[in-house]
Amino acid sequence: MKHASAHAPLPSPPSLAALQDLLRSSGLRSTAARLAVLGYLHETHTPNSHAQMFDALGDRGFDRATIYRNLMDLAEAGIVRRTDLGDHVWRFELVRGVAGSRHTEEHPHFVCLDCGGGVCLPGLSLELHGIGGAPRSVGENKITVQLKGLCDNCS
């Protein structure tokens, strides 16, 4: 996965109070584990797998199952998006973070059918034709797009 686009400078880490506000305003309790997970997602700007999150937070005493549950809770609350890059590993990225935080903008992904590598395509836009029969969210442009094919290395 290569991010080729230029990024603005990273904002400073969000405050504890801001993270707590975000959790509570989403109907979740502010717990140490959740703050750690959410804080980590604010620091990293790529999708992270559960295993990666555990690697990063496990030696702070956070339990693997708890991290998993919290990722799912955050996804259910709409703070985090669960995403699939084609290799059958769920990854989690911030959708709605603390005010001023950088999070992943919605953009198409390309996934290689051979090596499973993913490429973000933030500059790509699509025009759809013939959407009759598709779910409403397609017509309302509330969709994410994944393109699959062979990457330049595998083709």
Place this chain on the structure above:
Amino acid sequence: MKHASAHAPLPSPPSLAALQDLLRSSGLRSTAARLAVLGYLHETHTPNSHAQMFDALGDRGFDRATIYRNLMDLAEAGIVRRTDLGDHVWRFELVRGVAGSRHTEEHPHFVCLDCGGGVCLPGLSLELHGIGGAPRSVGENKITVQLKGLCDNCS
């Protein structure tokens, strides 16, 4: 997953000799297990998971691991495509079957982010803009497209 489009009448099952030709011309040995897997894929016109294939062929004495290996071999040989409907279960469908056989035409899929349900969108076409930076296969239209969002039931 709903197929709303009209289908032509189903062709008769392929002959044993035709299946054998297909295997051998693809560099694979013609074995009983492979013939069974391939024959089944010719009979069913939807993507089938490994588990489904085993359910269908297991009581004929075919081993689960063998069915798996053969599905992977057939996918590698380009006879079968491995596909993902969003629920993290690989499914296999015929790409290049016996002459005269019906197989799945390439078309976009919609996958619901909530329930995981998939919808085929054979009528949908896309126009891409801003493909600079994308892998070459995108520009060459050698891609498959997956749209993700909430289906009408979940939204």
Place this chain on the structure above:
DNA sequence: GGCTTGATGCAAATTGATTGCATTCGCGAG
């Protein structure tokens, strides 16, 4: 027919995800 190498059957292992249950803890009400 003999031989080579790929395929199979059987069993087990791996990976990613998910759950059960006893205990702990966040938070709101009084």
Place this chain on the structure above:
DNA sequence: CTCGCGAATGCAATCAATTTGCATCAAGCC
């Protein structure tokens, strides 16, 4: 501040889908 309720956690285990090891069998070529 205290208490109680229900949510969250830690620990261990389980589950689902996939994948692999190895001895034996068999397809196919010479």
